[in-house]
Amino acid sequence: MTVTFSRSSNRGNATDGVLAIVPGERVSPGLVAATVAGNALEFYDFVTYAFFAVYIGKAFFPAATPFTSLLLSVGVFGVGFVSRPLGGVLIGRYADRAGRKPAMLLTIGLITLGTLGLAVTPSFEQIGPAAPVIVTLCRLVQGLALGGEVGPSTAFLIELAPKDRRGYYASWQFASQGLAMFAAGLIGVALTGSLTSAELESWGWRVPFALGLLLLPLALYLRRRMPETLAQTTAHADAPAMAPPRLRHHSRLIILSVLVILGATVSTYIGTYMTTYAITTLKLPPTTAMAATVVVGIVTFAFSLLGGWLCDRVGRKPVMLIPRILLILVTYPAFLVLIELKTATALFAVTSILAALTALTTAASLVALPELFPKSLRATGLSIGYAVGVSVFGGTTQFIVTWLIGTTGNAAAPAWYVTIASVVTALAMFALPESRSREVHD
Numbered sequence: 475m476t477v478t479f480s481r482s483s484n485r486g487n488a489t490d491g492v493l494a495i496v497p498g499e500r501v502s503p504g505l506v507a508a509t510v511a512g513n514a515l516e517f518y519d520f521v522t523y524a525f526f527a528v529y530i531g532k533a534f535f536p537a538a539t540p541f542t543s544l545l546l547s548v549g550v551f552g553v554g555f556v557s558r559p560l561g562g563v564l565i566g567r568y569a570d571r572a573g574r575k576p577a578m579l580l581t582i583g584l585i586t587l588g589t590l591g592l593a594v595t596p597s598f599e600q601i602g603p604a605a606p607v608i609v610t611l612c613r614l615v616q617g618l619a620l621g622g623e624v625g626p627s628t629a630f631l632i633e634l635a636p637k638d639r640r641g642y643y644a645s646w647q648f649a650s651q652g653l654a655m656f657a658a659g660l661i662g663v664a665l666t667g668s669l670t671s672a673e674l675e676s677w678g679w680r681v682p683f684a685l686g687l688l689l690l691p692l693a694l695y696l697r698r699r700m701p702e703t704l705a706q707t708t709a710h711a712d713a714p715a716m717a718p719p720r721l722r723h724h725s726r727l728i729i730l731s732v733l734v735i736l737g738a739t740v741s742t743y744i745g746t747y748m749t750t751y752a753i754t755t756l757k758l759p760p761t762t763a764m765a766a767t768v769v770v771g772i773v774t775f776a777f778s779l780l781g782g783w784l785c786d787r788v789g790r791k792p793v794m795l796i797p798r799i800l801l802i803l804v805t806y807p808a809f810l811v812l813i814e815l816k817t818a819t820a821l822f823a824v825t826s827i828l829a830a831l832t833a834l835t836t837a838a839s840l841v842a843l844p845e846l847f848p849k850s851l852r853a854t855g856l857s858i859g860y861a862v863g864v865s866v867f868g869g870t871t872q873f874i875v876t877w878l879i880g881t882t883g884n885a886a887a888p889a890w891y892v893t894i895a896s897v898v899t900a901l902a903m904f905a906l907p908e909s910r911s912r913e914v915h916d
Contacts, residue, residue, distance in 0.1 A: 505634060506643060508696035509578070510650035513627050515686060515693045517654035519589040519616065521746050522682045523554070526662070527872075528753060529679040533597040534606045541754075541880055546606075549873050554613035555865035558621030559858065565622020566857025569629065570850055573704045577626040577853065578697050584619035586690045588612045593683035621865070625844075625857030632844050632852070632914055633703035638786060640845065640914070645782020645837040649775045652833065655746065656771025658682060662749070662764035674760075704849075724847065724855055730902045731843050731859025732866075737798060737899025738839055739868035741832040744888050745770050747872045748825050755885050762818045766825050773829040781837030789910050790845075793838035794903045797831040802896045804831075809889035828892075845909035852914075867895065 523530065531537075535546035561581075569577035591612035598605045628647045635643035661682045669678040721728070748770065752763035785793040805828060812824045847855040871891065878887035 505700060506631065506646055508700050509627050509630055510646045510653070511693050511696050513623060513647060514650040514653040514657070515582075515585070515689055517620070517651045518657055519585055519592075519683065519686045521651075521654055522658045522661075522686065523592070523613070526679040526682065527750050529675050530609075532675050533679070534595075534609050536598055545873070545876055545880070553610050554617040554620075555868055555870075557614045557617040558861035558865040560861075561618035561621025561623075562625060562857035562861030563854070565618075566625040566854035566861075569622075569626035569853035569857075570704070573702045574626045574630040574633075574853065575697065575700050575702050577622060578630070578700075579694070581619045581623040581626075582690065582694050582697060584615055585623075586687065586694075588615035588619065589683055589686055589690070591615070593680055593687060617865070621861040622857060624840075624860045625853040625855075628840055628844050628856055629849075629852045630700075630703050632841070633849070637913075641784075641786035641790070641838070641841045641910070642779065642782040644841040644844070645778050645785075647840050648833060648837045649778035649782075651742070652771050652774030652776075652778055654771070655774060656768055659749075659764050659767025659769075659771050661685065663761055663768060666760040666764050671760075720851060721854070721858075724851065727843075727846055728855055728859050730905055731856065732863040733902035734794075734839050734843065734899055734906070735860050735863025736867045736902075737801075737895045738832070738836040739864045740871050740895035741801060741828065741892055742836065743868045743871040744875070744892050745774075745825065745829050745832065747875065747888065748821070750872070750876075751888065752821055755879055756812070756816050756821070758816065758818065758821065762821065765818070766821050769822050770825050770829045773826045774833045777830040777833035778837040781834040782841060784834070785838040785841055785910070789908050790838050790842035791903065791906065791908050794835050794842060794906075795900060797834040798896050798900045798903065801828070801831045801835070802893055802900065804828075805892045805896070806886065806889040809886045813885045839903075842906060842909045845912050845914055846906070849914065 531543040531546060532540075535543050537543040537546060561584075565577050565580060568580070589612075591608060595605055595608045595612070624647065628644055631644045631647060632640055665674060665678050665681060746767070749763045749767050752758040752766060753760055781793050781797075808824045808827060812820050843859060844852050844856045875888045875891055878891075879885060
């Protein structure tokens with residue numbers, strides 16, 4: 475299947491004046507690039523906070539002990555997940571009514587606002603208690619944006635793709651998160667290798683946010699030039715704001731989506747936590763810890779695309795399930811090896827294995843879930859499932875494992891958390907039907 479563009483001119487249609495995608499001629503690969511460029515930048519801004527949590531904690535959350543400061547910092551990282559369900563509902567529904575393109579433009583605007591606040595807010599030492607309050611509000615805005623980003627952008631990729639390549643196209647969604655981790659980690663390596671600890675704590679941690687701000691206008695420009703994939707028959711200005719009966723008809727799928735995202739988000743955010751884990755628990759140099767993030771980003775990018783390619787050929791369920799079962803089996807032994815050796819090589823190897831398995835299963839999941847929703851509820855359904863799963867489990871992951879390590883003294887606590895979450899997710903995956911042959915334009 476290939477696609478071409480047509481301009482809508484029907485009065486009262488929410489897609490008036492925009493290019494719409496209909497069956498026809500070939501689509502430029504630049505459309506995929508435009509989608510993932512914005513998505514990557516949004517996730518870059520969000521995960522940069524996780525990578526620099528140690529320094530942000532010292533700037534905004536001074537406490538009696540470094541552990542308490544870190545705990546407060548990762549707690550506010552979790553605050554960014556609180557607003558994700560609201561963003562999922564509001565922006566997801568907006569995407570199903572007005573179109574994928576306007577929703578994705580809105581999320582770019584929101585992430586810019588939140589990132590600007592993080593970049594320029596003075597420290598606690600300079601303005602007192604107002605500093606952590608402003609940072610918390612900025613995290614809420616970022617969470618609102620990301621809660622509404624995944625549904626519309628993934629729906630766009632699914633609807634843009636030829637039928638036999640939907641897996642590969644949609645896998646760019648999670649691959650772009652790998653690009654975000656790679657970029658944030660690379661900048662982290664450069665900063666930790668060139669700045670002193672005092673400089674990092676004073677101003678160095680702000681540099682990645684400032685760089686992200688410089689690139690956001692490019693993402694906005696690219697998205698403004700994108701076509702629309704929402705069919706004209708499903709985008710009416712007089713549609714109701716919400717459709718509870720229809721959502722209730724798909725409640726089982728939404729619940730399964732949350733449980734599938736549970737494992738994906740726990741695995742992913744344990745991966746982003748490895749920078750902090752390497753510094754605070756393994757006592758490795760900050761540059762080594764940041765380098766591990768670069769490795770995770772590269773592996774996530776490559777294996778996401780491999781997962782999309784595979785699920786176009788063998789189906790969504792095998793590619794979802796097999797790597798998830800392997801995660802159940804290998805995560806704890808891998809952490810034991812890492813804790814025993816405490817070397818850069820062990821850190822890179824363990825994080826690479828876990829990131830590869832996570833990318834394979836998550837890429838396939840982000841293809842299967844939107845394919846199972848009807849087009850008129852695709853962005854809303856995926857946004858709700860994704861945002862709730864990420865906010866409840868991803869938002870608490872770093873806080874829980876930091877607390878567990880600190881109170882139990884067990885450095886393998888993250889492994890148990892990933893294993894338990896993976897068991898629940900595997901069961902949910904078993905309950906999902908295969909979606910490779912489904913028609914997504916109905």
